[in-house]
Amino acid sequence: MSAPQAVSKDAKVVVVGAGFAGLSAVSTLVQAGFQQVKVLEANGRVGGRVCTTKPFTRNIIELGANWIHGQKGNPLFQLAKKNNLLSEEADEDDLDDYFFKEGGKQLSDKLGEKVTALFEKLISKASDSKIDRKYRSLSLGDYLDAAFAESSLASSGDGPRIFEWCKRNECTNEAASSLFEVSAYQLSEYIELDGEFYNCLGPGGYQALLDYLMKDLPSGIILNNKAVKSIQWDLKPQGGSNHPVKLICEDDEIFEADHVIVTVSLGVLKQKAATMFEPSLPQSKLTAIEQLGFGTVNKIFLCFNERFWPEDCEGIQLVWNEGPEDKSVYTSHSEGEAWKETWYKKICGFDSVARHPTVLCGWIAGREALHMETLQDSEVKDTCLRLLRSFTGWSVPDVSKVLISRWGHDSRVLGSYSSVPKGVNGFEKQKELGEPLPLQRKASDSKPLQVLFAGEATHENFYATTHGAYLSGIREAQRLINHYSTKKK
Ligand SMILES: Cc1cc2nc3c(=O)[nH]c(=O)nc-3n(C[C@H](O)[C@H](O)[C@H](O)COP(=O)(O)OP(=O)(O)OC[C@H]3O[C@@H](n4cnc5c(N)ncnc54)[C@H](O)[C@@H]3O)c2cc1C
Known part of the structure; x- marks a missing residue:
């Protein structure tokens, strides 16, 4: 200063x-x-x-912002580092996302890695203003679909489904109902700072x-x-x-x-x-x-009495059967209100939570996140349990406590980020x-x-x-x- x-x-x-x-x-x-x-x-x-809270144990849960994004040139990273406020927990490089298909079938790690790596590359190109001229006037969703169609992964069985998951997941970064609403080229105005992106x-x-x-x-x-x-x-x-x-x-x-x-x-x-x-x-x-x-992103924290997912599992990711052709499923301008019936399809998955070995955090963005806010905690919890059981096929115990953010209806915020x-x-x-x-x-x-x-x-x-x-x-x-x-x- x-x-x-x-x-x-x-x-x-x-x-x-x-x-x-x-x-x-x-x-x-x-x-x-x-x-x-x-x-x-x-x-x-x-x-x-x-909003740092302690709803389950002595350890904290972040209901709002969780990470410091980037290191070099990030004043909050520097402040946190100087004052020893950063996490000292070991880097969790040995943890993996587990991708599951509807019906309890786990997808191959390798395919998941390949598709997510390609997705990251396409997003980085957009962020660094390096996307082809032909894509510049497109929405982020259209650009990603067009670029993915040129890849061999587009014809690789479950590749397109995992790519759809990546797009849903990206909606949480954009606080958007759909990437078809977001500008592809404008992403380049956002500067991603060098160094680790997710600092705890x-x-x-x-x-x-x-x-x-x-x-x-x-x-x-x-x-x-x-x-x-x-x-x-x-x-x-x-x-x-x-x-x-x-x-x-x-x-x-x-x-x-x-x-x-x-x-x-x-x-x-x-x-x-x-x-x-x-x-x-x-x-x-x-x-x-x-x-x-200014869209909505919410977190659904599920606290279990015991852990039922493996130690090396970073998150349980839900891959639905709808492919890229189902663009209307994720566009906010699609007709009618049928999407409210299937709001839960927008939940990307459930991630493990630092310092809480028996807690999972579900992520949901866009109009479905806003709709979820209108439901009772018990209904959201039951829906999440149903998803976890049907996708993984594991024996999933009941949830002991639940904490759900409702940023879209918080009258002092009315959404999550711009x-x-x-x-x-x-x-x-x-x-x-x-x-x-x-x-x-x-x-x-x-x-x-x-x-x-x-x-x-x-x-x-x-x-x-x-x-x-x-x-x-x-x-x-x-x-x-x-x-x-x-x-x-
Ligand atoms: C779920 C979620 C996850 C996020 N994750 C991350 C993350 O991991 N990393 C990251 O960098 N960012 C993240 N963000 C974004 C980050 O939290 C925000 O960009 C940032 O905190 C915004 O700060 P602000 O001061 O601009 O606004 P705010 O934090 O909204 O502050 C505005 C203040 O104004 C007050 N206010 C409103 N109306 C009035 C009034 N009429 N009179 C007086 N006061 C009023 C509000 O109560 C509030 O305290 C996340 C946000 C959400 C919601």
Whole structure:
């Protein structure tokens, strides 16, 4: 973090939201010497989409973010490493995914490895802007299908089915109902940092990183259970107040500010942006909010009294019989609501969970994940047990405890993370989303930098991640620091 600089100690700054973006913003401002800063957080806890819990044993479960993605240039990886917060558990290279077909037949490891390796290669090509020109205007799903059709694995018995599994699995990375909705070429704007992609945190999980960020903050700076209802900006001096921004909370408490940094999720903005701001947001920002994607990914944790899967099994993956020709099964625009009856087909599989030898974690994304949220825990649990029993043919005991995330219906998030839909210029829209208000000094009496925007969805290269959120908070804090440093010169 940069060295403290001379800033206006009197500038009143309010940060809305205490996820990674809000916490990095406030800690950067405090370190730089800002003294009148407050964070208003709607929930009774900090962290937002980072939610470290202990529902089963003394060991943690991450209901939201779990990994730090990439090492080189990842500030959260560096923070975690410097403070000994990374997992010290041995690398689990000797573990394998077990792929099962409908009806209890296990697929060959070799075929699974070959198809997943090809899939990774195709995705990497898209991420590195190296996909053939002919594929560039396609959706990610269409590009993958076309490229796979050129491979010998396309005619290798179960190859196409495993490839469909890979696509379903990729939906969790994209928080999408279907890869046919996601842009192939836009993937290249997302930068995958070098080094191991899946870095695990130690026994304290992501909460330990949040605690680290908060450790030097003055007490009382974060106000919990303080949901902001509306933000009035561009106010002219009146009745002794010279602050251009006023925040009104759901409990009617009012906060005045010179600057507000809004870090609420894109999901919350999609639902509330039209009514939350007065005057309303400029059209460019409203369009960015509407056009960028914000999908749902959920986790289903099943805790058993005893382990029934082998020690070397990293995950039990479910390969359905539908092949690539069944595109409509996974497109959100398919007719009718029949897909609700088969929502469980979107569950990719059940992965083993660090420090929990008897817990499996099921993953589900998209509209099916949202639909799953409407069901009772018991129904979801029974469905998962049915799948595990029928796919593996193993003797699977009953589940003793279950924990299911419901991010899509969490009114403080309304989804899981952002993505770039097909046909949308992600880079441009993310930039517009992150632009501060007023857009320019349209009139000399409008104060600059009244409403600033941070949060993962505003990061052009690291969207959908914790480090993207973290860096976006620093970016906006630094914008204010620069503003006051320049003013002093
Ligand atoms: C299931 C899941 C798995 C994930 N896995 C990973 C992973 O492994 N690695 C990774 O890098 N990323 C992962 N992510 C994404 C990552 O969690 C997010 O990108 C990141 O945490 C977003 O941080 P943020 O600060 O932008 O937003 P948030 O964390 O959403 O913070 C916004 C805050 O604003 C608050 N708020 C909302 N409305 C109001 C209001 N009106 N007034 C006041 N406060 C309000 C919210 O309560 C919240 O605390 C995952 C996310 C999910 C859901």
